[in-house]
Amino acid sequence: MRLDAVNWPESGDAASVAAFAACVALATFAQNLTGFAFGLILLGLTASLHVASVADAANAAMVLTLVNAWVSFRSQRIAPPWRLMRPTLMGSTIGVVAGVALLGWLSGSAVAWLRGLLGLSITACASLLLLQAGTRQRQSTPAAFACVGVLSGLLGGLFSSSGPPLVYQMYREPLDRDLVRQALLLVFAFNALFRLCLVVPAGQFSAHALLLAACAVPVVYVVTRLQIRYPTTLRPAVLKVIVAGLLLASGSSLLVSAYLAIA
Template sequence: MACVALATYAQNLTGFAFSLILLGLVSLFHIASVSDTANAAMVLTLINAFTYFRARPGPVPWPLMKPALNGGTVGVLAGLILLASLSGGAVAWLRGLLGASILLCALLLVLQGTPRSTLSNPRSFAFAGALSGVLGGLFASSGPPIVFHLYRQPLDREVVRRSLLLMFAFNALVRLVVVLSTGQFTWRSTWLAACAIPVVYGVTQLHHRLPNRMNPATLRRLVAGLLAGAGATLLATAWQSIAQSA
């Protein structure tokens, strides 16, 4: 529950990192299996997005994110198909690749001085959404590509946060429908999600009552730090899995 609380606060603060932080911490402390945690994280992502949008009424950025959502749907399905075809050793290597890509994303975010002067075209949104979808299908963690893409846009940080929450909730819903229909959502996943829902709701409400006043530059560095921490954790757990199977 402490891991869920930390992941939820980070998600509300930056608009992303819930699944990355939760999976990283659970893997680090061997609290539960990654598959059960990923399944629970999908439900919790939906609860967090619903609570956030309800607590902060405002326009949902559907027009902006439509190309990314379309690409994300295709990406999630492709990621799930790829996951089903891989052996355990290959999944460990892919998890390490995910950690490396997260670290690269953190580095690029730090080096990125100022946002773009104009909004990227819809094709770039669709491409970033598809990449995020593939990672979401594989690991239930679809953050890095769309996070980096949106933080480069000339958008208000609240718009970025709402866009990310929408993207992650949509990918989680697509993945959840597939997982439920194929019987991969276990009773342990249900138990973990049920225990964590009050924590997600409570932390999100607390963040609404005590909002963050951080300036954009500090927030960008914090986002990069969260990415770096999540990437390093995933690399460490992947290396451990590879070493054990060697």
């Protein structure tokens, strides 16, 4: 990664950086509220506004996810739920490696069909989450957490969209919603760090992505600190609707992109 190889006047355009920072603020707010959706909202907004390429926005999102996790756990002076999520973390590590390898092996059309299948699965999960009356009576077994971790990591390696399977499972568990958000934040931060370890040595992290991330770090810090100090309290039923809505948006976006690629 060479900083001197970047066209700095274009990359450092003030309007683009400001627009990216605004997208980051909204994505951070949603992330802190639900425990996920940072990448979903950030990539969707930046693509719609054409303020950054998908690759640069995704790489910047990985760095900002780590910053969000660090600020959140440090400010609340709580320990990440390592013990609860250990099976998931182990499974997601295997899944990310398999997903990245599979992405390099599959043809473009096969990836598009897989993306469409993922979109259908996410839409179905969101619908089931809305129709479900309550949570599970008992917490899932470690093996179930590990299996979801593998699936989540696989989708993250393939499409940088590891959230939906894990979100669906965690919001059905008989756990406190604050613990659910902390658990999701831990897994996504872990996956982001692991993915960074894969893309940086491969030369797939551009200087422009670094610039965007550096400019947005203060935004993530301020928004996260404000939400910790002035928390937004929502009833579980309302929060579940918001989560399901974000999942539906994610699934619909994947279905549209798959259709366009296949057509």
